[in-house]
Amino acid sequence: MAATVVQLTESKKHIQHTHRVFEEQKKAFRSNTMPSLAERQENLKRLKRALLTHQDRLLEAIDRDFSCRSRDESLIAEVMPSIQGINYTLKNLAGWMKPSRRHVSVLFQPASNQVHYQPKGVVGVIVPWNYPLYLAVGPLVASLAAGNRTMIKMSEYTPHTSALFKEIIEATFPEDLVCVINGEADVAADFSSRPFDHLLFTGSTSVGKMVMRAAAENLTPVTLELGGKSPAIVSPDVPMEDAAQRIAFGKAFNAGQTCVAPDYVLCPSDRVQAFVDEFRSRFAEMYPTLRDNDDYTAIINERQYDRLQGYIEDARAKGAEIIEINPAREDLKDGTRKIPLTLVLKTTPDMKLMQDEIFGPILPVVAYGTLEEAIHYINERPRPLALYFFGYDRDHQRQVVESTLSGGMCINDALMHVAQDDLPFGGIGDSGMGHYHGKEGFLTFSHHRAIFTKQKFNSGKFVYAPHGTAAHKMVYKLFIR
Structure with missing residues (x-):
């Protein structure tokens, strides 16, 4: 009974912390809705330096959580892809951030069409226990590259790694930019119910359904990375x-x-x-x-x-x-x-x-x-x-x-x-929905904002009311065929 009371008290603290930081991150995003390329690159470099500095501690923590986790497997599957993912993103981010030009029909000329890639806001990430470092860092890299604020819920089944990662992130970033949340399953359930601007979950299909159900209450878009029988x-x-x-x-x-x-x-x-x-x-x-x-x-x-x-x-x-x-x-x-x-x-x-x-x-x-x-x-x-x-x-x-x-x-x-x-x-179907990694990660955590631009000359007036004029008839003859 005493242990249950302690757990409930701790869970309440984690949940209150989640709510407070979520509001702080929303406020911080409103004050800087389009971080510059230099800001994003610096954030990625800070993350890389932190991972390299604490590499040995992270490997030891993962080993303790598994009771025996191959150091080389952790290097190959956790540290190396995390660092390589940051390096690849740093190399390509400038190009990804550029607006893309799109075709404009002669019907609407003179004008221009562009797609601008803007941050969504506050991103939530729910991390599983099997690769606790890489499956936290990978989504974080994509989210930071896209200019977002990020909250990460670590797994309760990897307590040593989760505690250390929280310590590292707190020493690396302000809480209103990146925050790590720990705690039991009830904390994760509350986390998934926050009205994030995007939520990424990695885990089982059964839990993925619950996460998607909670996100639907807020119309939060989700990326679900589930499993299945491969x-x-x-x-x-x-x-x-x-x-x-x-x-x-x-x-x-x-x-x-x-x-x-x-x-x-x-x-x-x-x-x-x-x-x-x-x-x-x-x-x-x-x-x-x-x-x-x-x-x-x-x-x-x-x-x-x-x-x-x-x-x-x-x-x-x-x-x-x-x-x-x-x-x-x-x-x-x-x-x-x-x-x-x-x-x-x-x-x-x-x-x-x-x-x-x-x-x-x-x-x-x-x-x-x-x-x-x-x-x-x-x-x-x-x-x-x-x-x-x-x-x-x-x-x-x-x-x-x-x-x-x-x-x-x-x-x-x-x-x-x-x-x-x-x-x-x-994944697809029961194995999930949505994509990330590399450019797709940047795109997943970005809003693709369509912008149609006209200057002083207004070709649209040729279809304004009153209808039935010679100009209308000419437009119909040219474009409805």
Whole structure:
């Protein structure tokens, strides 16, 4: 009871803080509705300096939150893309900010059409636990580039990273420009109900629906970066070593706790055993041991660990073949929160791991007969955030690209489309809506203001009332045909 009272008191403080800062940011935006290029560049440079200065502390905090998070994975997936994203934005921001000229029909000449990219105002960002640094910094970079004020709600499941990031941001920016909010789920629910000028949420589809419902009350535009079951197709003729190695990398990275991790594999029925054998070999090369291997990341918390173990037991009980890949045959069931990468064969649709996004080191392998069958299997299900095709036949590549829909796609790789600065990142359908990263991030957080300009000569008077004049008839004859 005492703990509940303390939590409620803390939540109330966080919520009051959220409301106060939101009003301060709105007021600050009204005083500077169009920050200059120099201001935006300086803000990005300050963020970059702060990340580089506190890099080691951030890596340690992420490691503590996971109990074991590969330092190199954090460098590769958190720090490096954050810094590279800032560098890319700094290089291109001047060009992005320029108004774009648009065509003017001769009917309206002389005049000019332009689209001006103006800040929306106060942006809200809700961050998940799986990549707590990158999924806070990425949206922040886009928001600052577009000239906005930004409020960031960090995940309660990464308390060390969230507290440190808040400390860093408070030392780097005034609160009316960038603010970090911590707290439990009730704080996040209140956060999503604020009348932001744009709200970006990264997380599960179920929570995404709640965020969108709350945002709808304020007509707040949303970008939803959700998950889903991202398939990997092994083609009939790709060298199995190539496909298995790259899928193993994509699935084992962060122990599968990645929204674009391969969720299941579609493999030709006559190649399933070859895939299992190669996958086992390639995984063992990367992770010869698991228990005390800092390269192999742990599951974030007991709740997620129990959920994943439940998927395995549910599949086993329903007749699946479970293949645990534990190269050194270590005992991991004594508090390490590490789960060996587990292949699941002979799956059925009623298994929980074939219905829910797995988000962990479990990989079902679904056999197919023809490539058309694999494509049909994907198209029967909700549209995924990512789709991976492994095969060098250009006709097969084209067939998969043109016959499926997903948020993003890699051909002969996994995960890497997310790291491309000049590609938009986003989902479709159940996997989300909207895009960010690079120029698309700038555009997402900007209002595209259409401006039609005329000077002294007024051609419009030729269609003014009274109607039925010779001028009207001439206009109709020229432009209605």
